[in-house]
Each structure stands twice: as C-alpha cells, then as structure tokens.
Amino acid sequence: MTMSARTSDFKLHTSNFKHAVLGPLTLIMLLFCPVGQAALKGGCSKVNITPPLGVTLIGSYGKPSDTVMDDLYAEAMVLSDGRNTIAIVAPEIRCPSNGGPNRASRLAKR
Amino acid sequence: MPIQRGAKPREQIGKAIGAEAVRKLQFVATTGDITLSGMCRQATFPLKKTSSDKVDTTGAQSITTEIQVLRLGDVYILGLPGEVLVEVGREIRKNAGIEKLLIATVTNDAIGYVCHSRAYDEGGYEPESGASLAQGAGEIMVRESLALLGEIQRVN
Numbered sequence: 001m002t003m004s005a006r007t008s009d010f011k012l013h014t015s016n017f018k019h020a021v022l023g024p025l026t027l028i029m030l031l032f033c034p035v036g037q038a039a040l041k042g043g044c045s046k047v048n049i050t051p052p053l054g055v056t057l058i059g060s061y062g063k064p065s066d067t068v069m070d071d072l073y074a075e076a077m078v079l080s081d082g083r084n085t086i087a088i089v090a091p092e093i094r095c096p097s098n099g100g101p102n103r104a105s106r107l108a109k110r
Numbered sequence: 111m112p113i114q115r116g117a118k119p120r121e122q123i124g125k126a127i128g129a130e131a132v133r134k135l136q137f138v139a140t141t142g143d144i145t146l147s148g149m150c151r152q153a154t155f156p157l158k159k160t161s162s163d164k165v166d167t168t169g170a171q172s173i174t175t176e177i178q179v180l181r182l183g184d185v186y187i188l189g190l191p192g193e194v195l196v197e198v199g200r201e202i203r204k205n206a207g208i209e210k211l212l213i214a215t216v217t218n219d220a221i222g223y224v225c226h227s228r229a230y231d232e233g234g235y236e237p238e239s240g241a242s243l244a245q246g247a248g249e250i251m252v253r254e255s256l257a258l259l260g261e262i263q264r265v266n
Contacts, residue, residue: 040142079182084146086180088187095193095220 144183189217
C-alpha cells in the first residue's frame, strides 16, 4: 500500500462558478488581513486501495477479478478555518456500507 | 458525447470529462478567506414489501439514515446516501436557490436507488428489481435535502 500526503495553506478555487469578480476582490482582502488571522488550512492524502485479484466484483454476476485495468485510490482532504474542521474522503469503491463511514468518523474524532 | 457501452466509449467519455476539468482549472482564481461548517439530518424512507438483494432490509418497513451538507464559504456540498436518479438531484437544485451547489451521491451510506415517483410509473431496472425503496422515496430525499440546505443557510 502506498501513501502520499501534503499539507499547506489551502486556496479554495472559486472562479469555475462564473464569479470572475470574486477572485481579484478576495485577493485584495487577503492583503489587508493581519498575520495570524484565520486563514484556510488544509491537507490532502491519497492511498492505493486496489484489492488483490480474485475478489468478487459487484456488477459482474459473481465473476472474480482476474486483472487490474487501473489502480483504485482513496483520497482525503481535511480543511480548517481555525474554528471548524471538515474532512472529505473519496474512496473509489462502489457503495459504502453504513459501518465504514461510521467507523471512519469515530476514528477521526480521536 | 456518444451514448454507447464498451471500453472505447468509456475511455472517450472519461477523457472528455477529464480534459474539460483540466481546461477549467487553468483559469480559476483562489481565496483562503472562507469559513467552514457542516450539518446532518436524519431521514426515513419507505421500503418495498419485497426488497431487492442490494440492501438487506429483512422484515423492516422503512430505513432511517442521514443526509449531510458541508459549507465552504458560499459553496455547498450536499451528501446523499444512495444512488440518486438525476431527476431527484435536479429537483433539489431547482428549488434550493443556491448557485454553487454540488450534489454527491452514495455518501456515508448506500440505500440503493433513490427514484422519483414518475420512474416507478414508467418502470425499468432502477425502480423495479434494482430498488429497495418504495415509491415516494425520491420526493422525501428532495424535501429533506431542501430542509437541511435551508437550515444551514439560516444558521450561517
């Protein structure tokens, strides 16, 4: 299993929502922010979760996997504005049973 | 885009979508000046009398799960627990009055297909053998989602 992670000041992309004005305006506001004031921080991580060959595949009528076309990954992003912290996890699996997310949520609260 | 099955059309569609994302990314501006929040809400959906094999619902008449919303500045990410038909998502989008709304499905739970009522009348795999939820589930998903989106907007 391979894992990579990086953490840095995080910039949220906004202009893909057709807000051409927002970008320049916000940049100016940031210039006047005193150092130490709440700024968005975040980190990203990516883990290879490709299962071993031979696992049963959903949607293949019980036929087990016999080759890997593309590796599967679980990606995670954690953001904090200094007050609230949120995490978005995107595993490349078909359906999360309720037990999986609940367990992840419990682990994250530790 | 071609509506075809098979490896080649799949690769074409994937590359076309990926390329569009890369194209958009070249012109985005960024900001670090946003606040974050999140909320969740319990929702109960009626089950069919005979369930599909996708969700184990032996003997139960309804299933209770949750929907979530994250707010990143003025961007809202709505997380829905199931394979939600596009008509359900469109109905939420139409009535939410939020410009930057992203709808994610199969989030934190998998309750099978969530179809709008008309799909049950029309028939097909998703509402029939594919779904455990009874007719009306899609409308409940719309109602509960709009209630949650309204709530997070009021609080923040």
